[in-house]
Amino acid sequence: MECLPGFREFYPEPLPHKDAWSADARQHIFDTWRSTARRYGFREFDGPPLEPLDLYTAKSGAEIVGQLFNFVDKGERAVSMRPEMTPTVARMVAAAERAYKKPIKWFSIPQLFRYEKQQKGRLREHFQLNCDIFGEADLGADAEIVALLIDTLRALGLTEDDFVIRLSSRQAWQRFFASNNGKPDQEYEFYQVIDKVERETPEVSSARLKLLGIEYAAVQDFIRAGEPTPELAILLENLKARGLGAFVKVDYYVIRGLDYYTGVVFEAFDRKGEFRAIAGGGRYDQLVKLLSQGKVDLPALGFGMGDVVLLELLKARGKLPKFTAGVDVVVLVEEESLRASSLALVQALRDAGRVVEYSLTPAKSDKQFKRAIELAARFTARVEPDLDGTKQVRLKNISTRSETIGDLSAAIAATA
């Protein structure tokens, strides 16, 4: 009864073997995602990991079903484990938007599920930071969401040498398509070709573009020129004012495959180009209306960042901290006659917020001290035998090896 293929188990560090997934690294990423989103005034929400199947087929069509963990539940409902968060958040916003001041800035960290074809290392679940702004059509919102994406990666220790945000614009391609006499009903197909032009051979792209009446050379020239549209110029100006100009570049290769984007689109990549996209997003002003069956019409934009490529990048660039148990104090119980007062010391230190370990059972002194070293504890503490009826604590700073004797409050202060 092994774990299902494509699913992960997360272990505490030090890891049992080199391919194990680290629960500590995951928590480090989640904590950083959460604290950065909060600095930007984003508020956390969550929805159910199981949803009506219709929620996804309404947005993505019936062909999505082949990639879902879907089934019929005991109440005869067609349901699916969530493959993405956007339909859920659109429903929640549509139901409650009147109660919130605009713009609504929300984030969540859902686990998402896709029944991908099985390949080595290919996962069927991942965690994703989702950040969205609802109710603001101004480009100031686009700048805010791109700045949040940059600062999330910076907060994880990555620099402008490690990653870049490739900025593009659906409007730019719309105008290009129109001015090259593209047919409106082939616009979405055109976007699909552009989305792949970086990875396909020139021959394939050229042939596909020809069917749409578009010259491959014109596309190449447009991408090479990389002239910012008026919208992108405003966005760049805003990011430069924040001192974030070095983290972005205009790059019309990016268009985002999904058909619901309507404005600025962007993707984050590692500078060396060794990994798949770290994150991606853009503006999707029509989607809330579509998903709420016309009930609520709010401009919207956002991005998603998965935990898997991110973790690979952090590892490759040496940006993960060394994870330990974070033990502040190991209380040494050197005589069983002192166990009761040692337990009182353990409790007092924990009540003061310290992470405290001790041996649950009688153990030799040197073994207890050795364990403190293994745990990378900052201090050891032990109860001094009563001489005058006052309990004293002998505290040892493990890195300096210096010892002090004092009362409990001194021990609490010294281990802060």
Place this chain on the structure above:
Amino acid sequence: MECLPGFREFYPEPLPHKDAWSADARQHIFDTWRSTARRYGFREFDGPPLEPLDLYTAKSGAEIVGQLFNFVDKGERAVSMRPEMTPTVARMVAAAERAYKKPIKWFSIPQLFRYEKQQKGRLREHFQLNCDIFGEADLGADAEIVALLIDTLRALGLTEDDFVIRLSSRQAWQRFFASNNGKPDQEYEFYQVIDKVERETPEVSSARLKLLGIEYAAVQDFIRAGEPTPELAILLENLKARGLGAFVKVDYYVIRGLDYYTGVVFEAFDRKGEFRAIAGGGRYDQLVKLLSQGKVDLPALGFGMGDVVLLELLKARGKLPKFTAGVDVVVLVEEESLRASSLALVQALRDAGRVVEYSLTPAKSDKQFKRAIELAARFTARVEPDLDGTKQVRLKNISTRSETIGDLSAAIAATA
């Protein structure tokens, strides 16, 4: 396409309506669970929310399937969303225990799923804090796990007037059953009767006990006497040494229905008896061996605490903090000519860790200030127009209304 029945959506505060679930309250509970478990040196782990169906039927028999969200996936595997965490952690421990020093102290906060019969307010998912110790047979471990349970509730603001841990012992009932000439093959059935004796009428319990050859009066006398077994006496002594004696009482009504407990068992209840159990657990020394098909034999014990009853109790006792957006500074952009330098100020404050809000678009001064009040921000800040080429920041403490003007580093220091 509403949310499925029995599933929850979590909204940021202030909530859109009074029955909405609070994402902030949930995060408050998770943060407290996590920090308390860490103070005790417990390490976080997680497993997949979807598991092979066998994992649960092996432990609980085929009858469990009626309560599961189970299905056959696209690879023809019989799978189930996890209804509990114990089989997962037992598998993970069995696979990796050699890499970890004993005792292994682990916690997790999984979302769990049960297809419960639909009733008003009855949920089909909840979150649960799971804390377990593996590899320690000594009662010192039982005391440590009960102390952690107590401190988790204390960390949420609950006191000895709010809750009590009812301690009991499977061995106590084992000995009672044997000394009353119970037949070994009816022992589990006997536990089932005891598990319900508090809620059933004396007539029903009496009749059920008679079938097992046990006198109802003997059971009543045993519970009333409440004499601690030698094991419970040691446990009580240990908890008293920590100053936690007032949080526990011996109560043989508690036995825990599940058949895998082997020693001390316990449940946490509110003192007023208004709610279902807040948490429950005990020692299950045979389960790792059973679930690992005999591969690994480790004594174990632990508890689970759900988020739903806990939240009800915290609400009823007024122990939830008031949740706000936690905004430190609202940067006021009073003239659009100052937007670029205001964005630089926003960025600098956020880089210093402050939670910063500002108007993404041009807005009237008084509207911006009103928004700062609504957000319960601690400060407003605005860029002073350049006089001598040095950027200055005017900072206003919203509660004292006092204003200061200084450079950026002064503003960062003042808003710490």
